[in-house]
Amino acid sequence: MNKILVVEDEKLIRQGISAMIKRSGVPYEEVIECSNGLQALDILKTTRIDVMLTDIRMPKMNGIELVQAVQELDNPPLSVAVSGYDDFSYAVEMMRQGVREYILKPVERDKLKEVLTKLDEELNNRRLDEEKTELTDTKLLKYFLQDSGTTSDDIKLIAKKIKDEVGQQFNVYVAPIGSLPEEKCGILLKNVLGSNVMIVSSERTIHNIRYVGVSDSYSDASDLKKAYTQARDRRMEAFLQNMSVVDEDLPEIPEMLLQSAQKYTDKKSISARVQLMGTDRTKDLKKEWDGFFIAAIRGQIPASDFLDSIEFFITEFTGTFREEVPVELKNVMEIDCLDIYREKFMNFILERQSEFMLKNDSDNTYSKMQEAIKYIKENYSTDLNMAVVSNHISMNYSLFSTEFKNFTGTNFVTYVKDLRMAEAKELLANTDLKVNEISAQVGYDNEKHFMKSFKSYVGVSPTEYRKNASTLR
Template identity: 25%
Template sequence: MYTVLVAENEPWVLKGIVEMVEAAGEEFEVAGACLNGEEAWNMIHEVWPMILITDIQMPELDGLSLIQRMAEHRLPVVSIILSGYDNFQYAQRAISYGVSEYLLKPVEFQELRDTLHRSKEKLETLKDLNDYMNKFQSLLDNREALAPKQVMQKQSELIQSVLKLNVLNKNARVSLLNIFDSKLKMLLSELGQETKDIPGYEADNDLSILNYYRALLERWYLASSVSAKASVPEAIERSCRYIKAHYKDEITLTEMADFTNFSVSHFSALFKKHTGTSLVNYVNQLKIDEAKRLLLETAYAVSEVAEMVGFSTMPYFTRVFKSFVGLSPLEYRKRLNP
């Protein structure tokens, strides 16, 4: 499965691109959609997509700057630029940042599908890296479900498996360690925690590296545990009430940041700090909970249920439902309501 993040500031164009990606083949899954570059940057660190499709002109952070930032952080993501301008300088800059394709608007379905399929060979080389990043994120997201000792142990085991890449792929090892380092420092910064006092590690000393990441993880775990006990700010409580009332609509980080008068990055950090999950997962959980109720208590067709809870397409609904429940919607209905 190849996960895709779409960033486009025109809502109707965004919806169209998402639908085209979902129709391009079962191997392509839309992991998220957003309306500006800053929101995309935050979402990249939540869903770790393998492909980014981004408009070149966006508020907050334009597409080229977003891709430049990704290149500087050595994120293993295939990037596809969408532009309304046939500008050679834009294309040159895009190529210098490692952009895979540069497509002119309006984008036709066949053109986008061919582009995605041409990227598959390059994507194969990213699958292992993406798998490590998703495992790392999953452990961070599921902190509340595991005992502290388990969290630390599982994260240490993951770091050790990355260290073993040194024999086969030193570049992959370096990239993953840098990504984990940036992610943990970003999380600690959001909690007001400094990391300057944590000694760095020796690049060729595995024990030194393990001790460094254990120190970061321990500080994050202790700080986030204390933070979770703090009272939820009124703005986040108000956001949750709004989301529960409007979760069937398209809700974006940008919209909620405007709603609370916070920046996108500040709202994202506060929301996750006080709810324990990202906005995307929070909204999807509400949708899936309602879908489960409708599947068991009504005779609506699965496709009708998908539309009623706010999913634009059946494939996307089925994938999200299965990721939360472990069964497809139809299997869920048959097993619990035979």
């Protein structure tokens, strides 16, 4: 327990009870003393007290009156009556008013310890129940915001929580995952799809967080998801525009400007920028990415297109160079704003470019391997073999075999087979092409050979794989 209040008009008795509490072994933070009910009530109105021990007969306000008044407080303490035999009838009345225990004077140390231990256990259990309830409510809210299934009963629970903790009118704030309000000001949900979400009374404004999106004011809990989506979209605008707060929809960008920036988000253009890495065209590489970020800052690239472009770049980079992109670049919305993200992104690009160029300066093998990978991806559906590829990049057959394995981590045959089987699974799951058609499309001129290879690779036949995939759709 945290704070214990001892209310007793006789100083020696009061000090004696306090001393016994401190030596009882029951954990506490502070013991507070006062001499009558009025003083106690003043303390209780401003200080959270866990346990109150009170005498019955006191001047100004007696113990019965104090206990009655305490029940009107938002967080009343657990109360214990302390008095003599002559006051037993009063003690019974206090028990009716909510007093948990009754201790006779003179107070015995063992009895006091027994009572405090019991109350401490009750407080701990109550705290655990509150934490479980809070955790359950928080999970329910997260599921609701993330489009997981919720029932009408769930909506009622959410509405009650918002009304109890926030009030009738609320706004939703979506902020960077590292941003937290300085004090409790509503309901805080940490890390909802990479952002912190706050549900706040419309009468309050949070000033100490930046790059935040704020929804309009709503009064119906069923509008919570709408408010969250609105705040999330505005958070993305705050990110892109490097704005501290976006609490209203920004002006629309003319269609002509949007179209002029599409060249930066086109998948072919992004792939081309990936392929620039490792070449001697560092200036062009930087110019292209600078153009992408400038267009985003100007609002010419919609938020969804920006995120899709980054995601596609990461896929292309990883597939081309067999190297992971730093987590901070993957989780875009965990970064405060575009200026910060752009700096991290460009540092990564240019550092990798320097490394790749060093490799190319010492040996042209690296760029040849890139060209080989590109050629394989474009031609794996044909009758492709290692001799064809090594001739294409003008490299000795034996040297190519060694360097290809060093570069990709696997041998040529396995690499090509991985590509073919991945495409075969995609076609089986998402098209109505016949197995023999898929066999030919992924580079097998013999259907039986394809079926045998597929079963060996996947564990089931192509027909069984298609059947299993259809049940998951």
